[in-house]
Amino acid sequence: MAPTLTDVAKRANVALSTASRAFSDPDRLGPDTLRKILTVAQELGYSPAPRAVEPAADPALATIGVVVPDIANPVFSAFVKAAQGQGWHSRHTVVLADSDFDPGREREVIRHLRDRVDGLAVCSSRLDADEILGLCGRVPVVLVNREAAGADCIVADATEGLRQTVDYLTALGHRRIAYVQGSARSWSNTHRVEVIEALAREYEIDLEMLGWQTETVAGGTAAAARVVASGASAVIAHNDLVALGLMTGARALGVRVPGDLSVVGMDDIPFAAVSEPGLTSIAVPLARAGELAVELLGRAVTGDRQTPRTLRLPTHLVVRTSTGPLGARPLAGIREMA
Structure with missing residues (x-):
């Protein structure tokens, strides 16, 4: 089997990105590092794959x-x-x-x-x-x-959008908030988890961090029972598709949105504005x-x-009708049933 760039990086004891730059942009590396990588590549018999077409000078x-x-x-x-x-x-x-x-x-x-x-x-x-x-x-x-x-x-830096969201929800009386995660491999999910955990400490709210879901409407529908069982009065979803699924799943469980449960999505896709109720969402400028x-x-x-x-x-909150004041009817009975 022909040697790969990963083999070169391991033998030279450098990051894969560093080994890549030795062939793609050597001027960014120090002379000793560059020499070590090229020497290892020569010893292993590695050569980068040639481009079929050279980069175009004419845009x-x-x-x-x-x-x-x-x-x-x-x-x-x-x-x-x-x-x-x-x-x-x-x-x-x-x-x-x-x-x-x-x-x-x-x-x-x-x-x-x-x-x-x-x-x-x-x-x-x-x-x-x-x-x-x-x-x-x-x-x-x-x-x-x-x-x-x-x-x-x-x-897309979720910090400001999530801060606006937590500030808005706490002003409505919500003190127990759930977050439904996206994929474990998603950098965005990791970033959002870090931000919302920091905000939960700052605002002194109870945060229910729920496990990873497929980032689809079906994933949100599947997560609805866990959200209800958590006793949270508000939930923030990894994206709008999950949030729309959550609203569907909540209604199937007899939970009113937003009367019993306020729902916030992220991305502000066009469907957010036309759903019923309209989905409050964090706008992401993708x-x-x-x-x-x-x-x-x-x-x-x-x-x-x-x-x-x-x-x-930057991101920012767009308020619609899927969020409202903390409802009078508690979810404790529903949580016991779930």
Whole structure:
């Protein structure tokens, strides 16, 4: 079996991303580190996969790959549409791949695209950042909703949106709040858990941290009984699809939204405004992230590669009718039944 970049990184005792930069952007490494990696690569007989097409000097010829976990989720559809729009404006060709939340498929997709595109935008990956950078090799990459040192990253910072949410819910009298997590592999979920746990301590509220769910309507419906059993009077869901499923599941259990249970989602997808009741949601500017990702990659493929940085996009609360004051009817009886 031919040696891989992972083999080189292990033998040289460096991170996979560091080994990748030895071949993709050696000027960022110190001379000793670069020499060690190249020496190990030579000893192992490793050579990076050649690109099928050299990066285009003319931005009109640049092709940019966009990888998302689920194109059926409206928030990722918005990301892709914005990326396509920016590509059209900048005369780039944008191609799309859907990994279906499958890390194995995501690896295959990146391997397939890296020799066919001039830049890659990888959104809400289920892979470790170092592995993504290693897979991309020489190809410029922007990580979206995944933060990593030494890479261009665009993240939706949930801090302000969650702070507004907790402040709003506590003002309505809610002191026991549940959070329904998304995927264990999701950087966004990890970030949101850290923020809401800190806010729970700051606001001195009881926080019920519920386990991971598939980030779909069905996942939210499945979590409804656990939310009700927790005794929480309000719940924040990892995303709007989960929140919509929670409302459906709660109604099936005889729980009124928002009379017995206030529900908050995250993403502010179009369905949030037309659901019944209207879903209170934290707006996440993923469309803006799509524009920025293509803009950054457009600069990189024409040689304008700057020091890697992380761009943080703010979030904010959008209040609708799925939230209301703490209800008069307690959930204790329902919790005993569940």
